[in-house]
Each structure stands twice: as C-alpha cells, then as structure tokens.
Amino acid sequence: MAEAMNEFVAVLQEARTWREIALITQSPLNRSELARGHVYQQWAADNRHRTQRQFIKALRNRSPFADVLARRPATEEVECEYAGEPAEGIGAAHLMGGLCVSLPVATAWHRSWLEADFRVLAENDRGEPEIRETTESVRHASRTIDLKPHEAWGRASGLGAVLSAAQLWDGRADFFPSLRFLPRVKQDLDALQLPALIQVRTLLERLERSAAGWDPSQEPIPAWQGAKITPEHAQRSRLCHFTDTRGEDHCYGLARTLHPGRRRLTRPSPRSGRGPPPAGAGRRVGGRGARTAG
Incomplete structure (x- = not known):
C-alpha cells in the first residue's frame, strides 16, 4: 500500500x-x-x-x-x-x-x-x-x-480557471477565436449551474479545435474533435431556426446533448463555405418545461 x-x-x-x-x-x-x-x-x-x-x-x-x-x-x-x-x-x-x-x-x-x-x-x-x-x-x-x-x-490553465458565465462570455474571443456566438448565448450561459457550465466550456474547447482545423472548401463540416455532434430529428429541426449577427437565418440543426440530458449545445446545419456560430447552450428547444436554447 x-x-x-x-x-x-x-x-x-x-x-x-x-x-x-x-x-x-x-x-x-x-x-x-x-x-x-x-x-x-x-x-x-x-x-x-x-x-x-x-x-x-x-x-x-x-x-x-x-x-x-x-x-x-x-x-x-x-x-x-x-x-x-x-x-x-x-x-x-x-x-x-x-x-x-x-x-x-x-x-x-x-x-x-x-x-x-x-x-x-x-x-x-x-x-x-x-x-x-x-x-x-x-x-x-x-x-x-x-x-x-x-x-x-x-497546462492550458487559462480556460480551466474559468468558473463563471461572465468569464466565459467575456473571454470568448480569446478562448474560441474560430467560433462566433449569437448574443443570446450569453443568457443561456448565465442560467447554467457550475457543472453544466464546465461541460459547455469543455465542449466549446473541442469545437474550437475542430473549427480551427477545418477547411470548408474541402469538407462540408469539421471533423469533430472529441465531441459527438448529431443532427436534430426532423420534427425538432423546425424549432431550430435562429437569426445570426449578420441578420441571416440558419437552421441550427446539429447538437450535442450534455449531462443532464435536457441540456443541449446547438450548432448550425452545414452550409458550404461558412461557419456560423453556436446558437446556444441550455435546455433543449421545445422540451416540456424547458426554455429555448438559442
């Protein structure tokens, strides 16, 4: 022993x-x-x-x-x-x-x-x-x-030291330079308790690695690094349309379920040559008793 x-x-x-x-x-x-x-x-x-x-x-x-x-x-x-x-x-x-x-x-x-x-x-x-x-x-x-x-x-202690929604949101440009965020993501982050916030932080880190190595002229979607990203079902995809910071409408039909299971981080469905931002990180869209993630 x-x-x-x-x-x-x-x-x-x-x-x-x-x-x-x-x-x-x-x-x-x-x-x-x-x-x-x-x-x-x-x-x-x-x-x-x-x-x-x-x-x-x-x-x-x-x-x-x-x-x-x-x-x-x-x-x-x-x-x-x-x-x-x-x-x-x-x-x-x-x-x-x-x-x-x-x-x-x-x-x-x-x-x-x-x-x-x-x-x-x-x-x-x-x-x-x-x-x-x-x-x-x-x-x-x-x-x-x-x-x-x-x-x-x-050793990547900068992001690991982020333990609040405000820190994550304020540092998004430094931590996730390859990602863009809809403004409403901020309110989703604010509503998360610490365990869920840490899960979102970890997933965003993996999405950043995926986006940083992605050439949209060669592949329609990134090769997801350590993140299982799946499309929403057809019945739910109609609930996943949001307007981005450019005023363009996107179907955010790709998602990663977090634990607990009703929380989602949603991303746009693939479009050639562009990488729209994550839509939100919160409870699943349209879930019973759940708020919109967007």
Whole structure:
C-alpha cells in the first residue's frame, strides 16, 4: 500500500506542476478506504509519510464531491457506472471537467482514459421521459505515465480557471477565436449551474479545435474533435431556426446533448463555405418545461 500511495502522491505532484489543483474526495479522507482493507488513516498515521500527508492535506478540498456538484432536480440525476459497478467519483470528475485519479493497486487502473457508462433521465422528441445511455471517455491517471496524454490539457490553465458565465462570455474571443456566438448565448450561459457550465466550456474547447482545423472548401463540416455532434430529428429541426449577427437565418440543426440530458449545445446545419456560430447552450428547444436554447 505504501508503494501505491507513493505513486498516487507522485501523480498529484506532477499534475500540480501544470496548474493549481484541488483534490476532491467522496468522503473525509480519514474515513476513506483507499483499497479493500486499507484505510487512509492507517497510512497517514505512519510518520514516515508526514511530508506526503501534508501535501495531500494542502490539496484537499474539504467538501466531498457530492457538495461540489450543484444540486439538480431529481429528474435530472446522472448515474455513472464503470466495469458494471456504480462509479460516482468517476462521474463527478467527468461532469466537473476534471481528472479522475486512483491508486495503482490493479492493472485495470493502469490507463489514461476510462470508458464509463452514463444514464440520465431525459425527454424524447414527444416530451416523454426516457432513459438515455451514453459511453464517455473520462480523463484518468493512477501512475505518472498515465498523465502524459493529459499534459497539454492540464497546462492550458487559462480556460480551466474559468468558473463563471461572465468569464466565459467575456473571454470568448480569446478562448474560441474560430467560433462566433449569437448574443443570446450569453443568457443561456448565465442560467447554467457550475457543472453544466464546465461541460459547455469543455465542449466549446473541442469545437474550437475542430473549427480551427477545418477547411470548408474541402469538407462540408469539421471533423469533430472529441465531441459527438448529431443532427436534430426532423420534427425538432423546425424549432431550430435562429437569426445570426449578420441578420441571416440558419437552421441550427446539429447538437450535442450534455449531462443532464435536457441540456443541449446547438450548432448550425452545414452550409458550404461558412461557419456560423453556436446558437446556444441550455435546455433543449421545445422540451416540456424547458426554455429555448438559442
């Protein structure tokens, strides 16, 4: 266990060289079971680990991650599973746009990405509740070598430090120079709680990478980087017409569903030679009890 904890602390120390970080855990560390039969307090009580213990304490966010995630209505709860087991910590790390860390106590954790299954109660096109299931890639590390694919992301601390709608909106030209935004996106961002805002921030970062490498003379739409963008159904696409900043009407018929499932980030359907802006980031258009995203 001491060897695994040494590697765990090394992961945190390496990530700490990238940017300011916080360690968020499900329960108070003193009561946390690091691995089956091994409690954190047992390790921390050994004075040989005093320096490492102090380092962890300095990173520790004293609120469990259930408190970090803003409260959501029960109908919007998200469930996460990994390898067939409930994985609230993995889900929380993903929803907060963070890195999941674990102890390297088994080879199953020796990887940089975890493929986790998410289930969310959402509305279908008829406004009826349904369970929507997706598989998401979650950033993860249990060894320092696992951090390598995440280093560029981790060092991009400017966008990672944005934790308010005002910051995201005011910095949009610097963070997303290849994207344009309809003015009404601002009100959508203002209405988002922090977990949803972070998801939108992450998706906009991926859309920026996609748009930056896109040549519209060669391809009708970008090659989406780490974002599953899908067309709206025909019945809903008629609700997705908006006027852009040039006074031109576009059908924003491409969307990415966020967790919780009734939130969408909408984009225009492809048109040759132009890249109209994201329309909005909010509740799905035309959803029962939902406001317009636009």
